Amino acid sequence: xxxxxxxxxxxxxxxxxxxxxxxxxxxxxxxxxxxxxxxxxxxxxxxxxxxxxxxxxxxxxxxxxxxxxxxxx
Numbered sequence: 001x002x003x004x005x006x007x008x009x010x011x012x013x014x015x016x017x018x019x020x021x022x023x024x025x026x027x028x029x030x031x032x033x034x035x036x037x038x039x040x041x042x043x044x045x046x047x048x049x050x051x052x053x054x055x056x057x058x059x060x061x062x063x064x065x066x067x068x069x070x071x072x073x
Contacts (some may be wrong), residue, residue, distance in 0.1 A: 003054065003073040006030045006037040013053040016063070021050070043063065045069075 001012070008030050014021040022042035029038045045063045052059050054073045061071050 001037040001039060001052065001054070001071050001073050002035060003037070003057075005034045007034065010037060010054060012039060014036070014039070015051050015053075016048050017052075023043070024053075 002014065005044055009030055010030065011013040012023065014022055014023065024042050027038075027040045027049055030036065045065075047065050048063050049062050050061050052061065052073065057073050061069060
């Protein structure tokens with residue numbers, strides 16, 4: 001994710017439809033400037049529509065099989 005003020009402990013929710021995607025919280029990392037958050041998931045991201053919620057901001061993205069996506073929040 002790209003945005004502002006990210007820390008390793010930033011609360012993030014990822015969903016495909018109404019189903020939550022599990023985040024590997026032990027391996028989340030944030031850049032030292034707080035602009036990038038790497039969010040490994042335990043579920044495989046497949047083709048479909050997803051939402052990512054960080055605080056009061058929610059963004060939608062279309063997942064593609066075997067493709068890493070950068071999402072601006």
